[in-house]
Amino acid sequence: MTPDNHADHSTSDLLAYWLGELDEASADSVEEHLFRCDACGARLRELILLGGAVREGLLKGEFGTVVTPSFTRRLSAAGVRIREYHLEPGGSVNCTVAPEDDLVISHLRAEVGDVRQIDLVVDDGDGGSTHRSRHIAFNAGTGEVTFIPPVALLRTLGKDRQRMRLMAVDKSSERLLGEYTFNHSSYDPRG
Amino acid sequence: MDLGLSIETRGFYAPRVQEIPPDIDAELARRIAAGDPEAEAPFCRRFAPRIRLFGLKRLRNDAAAADLVQDVLIVALQKLRAGAVREPERIASFMLGMARQMMLDSKRNSGRRERILNEFPIDLIPVEEPAAEEPDEARLQHCLQALPERERSVLVMTFYDDCPADALGTQLGLSTGNVRVIRHRGLQHLRDCLENAEVRDDS
Numbered sequence: 001m002t003p004d005n006h007a008d009h010s011t012s013d014l015l016a017y018w019l020g021e022l023d024e025a026s027a028d029s030v031e032e033h034l035f036r037c038d039a040c041g042a043r044l045r046e047l048i049l050l051g052g053a054v055r056e057g058l059l060k061g062e063f064g065t066v067v068t069p070s071f072t073r074r075l076s077a078a079g080v081r082i083r084e085y086h087l088e089p090g091g092s093v094n095c096t097v098a099p100e101d102d103l104v105i106s107h108l109r110a111e112v113g114d115v116r117q118i119d120l121v122v123d124d125g126d127g128g129s130t131h132r133s134r135h136i137a138f139n140a141g142t143g144e145v146t147f148i149p150p151v152a153l154l155r156t157l158g159k160d161r162q163r164m165r166l167m168a169v170d171k172s173s174e175r176l177l178g179e180y181t182f183n184h185s186s187y188d189p190r191g
Numbered sequence: 192m193d194l195g196l197s198i199e200t201r202g203f204y205a206p207r208v209q210e211i212p213p214d215i216d217a218e219l220a221r222r223i224a225a226g227d228p229e230a231e232a233p234f235c236r237r238f239a240p241r242i243r244l245f246g247l248k249r250l251r252n253d254a255a256a257a258d259l260v261q262d263v264l265i266v267a268l269q270k271l272r273a274g275a276v277r278e279p280e281r282i283a284s285f286m287l288g289m290a291r292q293m294m295l296d297s298k299r300n301s302g303r304r305e306r307i308l309n310e311f312p313i314d315l316i317p318v319e320e321p322a323a324e325e326p327d328e329a330r331l332q333h334c335l336q337a338l339p340e341r342e343r344s345v346l347v348m349t350f351y352d353d354c355p356a357d358a359l360g361t362q363l364g365l366s367t368g369n370v371r372v373i374r375h376r377g378l379q380h381l382r383d384c385l386e387n388a389e390v391r392d393d394s
């Protein structure tokens with residue numbers, strides 16, 4: 001990987017240029033530089049490749065992540081085939097992933113209006129391992145946490161139960177916002 | 192190399208002098224202008240990746256960026272051969288200016304490319320991109336999973352469709368600055384993880 005130690009433009013500068021965040025003068029300056037500096041060009045190419053690989057990994061379901069409802073709408077508008085589950089606190093759902101699904105998205109409804117930090121706790125299977133993701137991304141205005149599980153892993157599961165808990169966390173305490181149960185089974189075309 | 196410094200100025204307080212590499216771009220431009228056809232291929236090899244990056248940024252399309260590379264190089268070689276480039280030492284600026292102009296022109300007139308190719312048949316050598324390192328799929332998966340959740344979310348939503356920080360901030364209820372900080376940290380963690388994995392693989 002090309003070192004991020006160039007005197008003129010950092011990797012963050014190059015990413016900001018690529019994403020169109022810079023004002024016209026700054027963007028022109030980066031562009032001028034890129035026509036002289038092949039080291040910065042190589043780093044920008046690496047960033048573009050990295051972005052492509054992240055995009056590809058997401059669509060292959062290689063990793064799970066928390067997103068936003070508007071992001072799922074952008075995925076859908078781009079033609080990504082999505083199976084969605086909407087759960088209220090305390091709710092449960094029988095779920096699966098079909099061969100034609102690109103992604104599965106879980107919408108976990110919760111009262112998140114005044115919350116500063118949310119942790120997502122996932123209990124795998126009955127008596128299985130517990131994983132806690134701290135300080136997940138959410139927008140208080142949406143009233144939900146939107147989670148994309150790793151579809152590649154879901155496809156390997158047979159009958160399985162997974163519990164998710166959203167915890168509101170502050171400096172000294174935490175409280176349960178909601179618990180959600182997913183009863184997974186492998187895809188059955190007969191429904 | 193003799194840097195032209197007197198002995199007295201080579202001590203602790205001497206100004207830092209960096210070895211400046213010869214301006215290969217300008218030298219190649221001068222050689223093409225002087226009628227040396229051997230200089231054309233290396234000239235194209237140096238500028239093609241730069242024009243392509245510019246094209247990708249502006250056009251967001253591989254094929255269109257590749258077309259832009261060909262168009263700019265064709266006209267640049269033609270101008271250099273004709274001695275129409277007055278300041279070869281500023282060839283990089285000249286090439287950028289031409290790339291900007293041709294991109295605007297191509298939007299106005301999509302038939303321009305065919306016309307140029309018909310009028311100035313130049314046998315361009317296919318240009319290979321410098322080998323950029325594509326991250327290993329399994330390694331990237333591991334490193335993404337190792338990221339703090341919020342950093343992963345911001346990186347994924349940034350990279351999925353090149354979402355700028357202000358738009359992502361609106362979606363997440365965060366300030367633009369806050370998104371940039373999370374993104375910067377995430378990118379740093381991801382690069383560190385990928386680099387460490389490379390070191391482990393090499394050892």
